[in-house]
Amino acid sequence: xxxPKAGTLTxxxxxxxxHQEIGLSRAESANIVERILHHMCAALSDGENVKISGFGSFxxxxxxxxxxxxxxxxxxxxxxPRRVLTFRASQLMRERIVSGD
Amino acid sequence: xAIDNGSVPKGGIEVxxxxxxxxxxxxxxxxxxxxxxxxxxxxxxxxxxxxxxxGRVELRGFGAFSTRDRDAxxxxxPRTGEAVDVDAKRVPYFKPxxxxxxxxxx
Numbered sequence: 001x002x003x004p005k006a007g008t009l010t011x012x013x014x015x016x017x018x019h020q021e022i023g024l025s026r027a028e029s030a031n032i033v034e035r036i037l038h039h040m041c042a043a044l045s046d047g048e049n050v051k052i053s054g055f056g057s058f059x060x061x062x063x064x065x066x067x068x069x070x071x072x073x074x075x076x077x078x079x080x081p082r083r084v085l086t087f088r089a090s091q092l093m094r095e096r097i098v099s100g101d
Numbered sequence: 102x103a104i105d106n107g108s109v110p111k112g113g114i115e116v117x118x119x120x121x122x123x124x125x126x127x128x129x130x131x132x133x134x135x136x137x138x139x140x141x142x143x144x145x146x147x148x149x150x151x152x153x154x155x156g157r158v159e160l161r162g163f164g165a166f167s168t169r170d171r172d173a174x175x176x177x178x179p180r181t182g183e184a185v186d187v188d189a190k191r192v193p194y195f196k197p198x199x200x201x202x203x204x205x206x207x
Binding site: 006007008009010011013014017018021022024028029032033035036037039040041043044045047048049050051052053054055056057058060061062063064082083084085086087089093094096097098099 | 107108114115116117118121124125128129132136137139140141143144145147148149151152153154155156157158159160161162163164166168190191192193194195197201202204205206207
C-alpha cells in the first residue's frame with residue numbers, strides 16, 4: 001500500500017497516504033497536508049519552534065555576523081546576522097533510521 | 102575549534118503536536134479531533150517510513166528530509182575520557198527550502 005521503496009516522496013504522495021489510510025477524499029487529504037505545512041511554516045516564521053513528539057523538533061537559531069570567504073576567489077565578505085532552521089530528529093526516529101529496513 | 106551553533110531565539114515559545122492538531126481542527130470543523138490526530142500521525146509516519154527505507158521526502162517551500170551516512174569513528178566518553186568505537190550509522194537530515202530560509206529573515 002505504501003509508495004515505491006526509496007525514491008522521493010512529495011506532497012502529493014503524502015496526501016495519497018492520508019487518503020488511503022484515513023479515508024478522507026483526495027481533495028480534503030491534499031488540503032489538510034497543505035495546512036499542516038502551512039501551520040508549521042507560520043509558527044517558524046513567527047519565531048516559534050515546532051516540536052512533534054515521536055518525529056522531531058524544528059529549532060530556530062540566531063547566528064551572529066561573521067566574516068566569510070568566497071571559496072572561489074578567496075575574497076572576504078561579511079555574512080549578516082541571520083536566523084536559521086535546524087531539525088533534531090527524535091530518539092524514536094533515529095533508532096528507526098539506524099536500523100534501516 | 103569552537104563552532105558557533107547560534108543562539109536559540111528569545112521567548113522560547115514552541116508549537117507542539119497537540120497545538121498543530123488544534124489549529125487543523127479549526128481549519129476543518131467537519132472533521133473530528135480523533136480523525137485529525139490520525140491524519141497528523143499518518144503524515145509524520147509516512148515521512149519516517151520513507152527515510153527508514155533509504156528514500157527522501159521533498160516538500161517545496163518547506164524543505165527536504167533525507168538520510169546521511171556517518172562513518173565509524175573513535176569517540177570519547179565525555180565523563181571518563183575513555184576512547185570508544187562509534188559504529189558507522191545512518192542519521193536523519195533536514196535541509197530547509199529556500200523559501201523557508203527567506204521567510205525566517207524578513
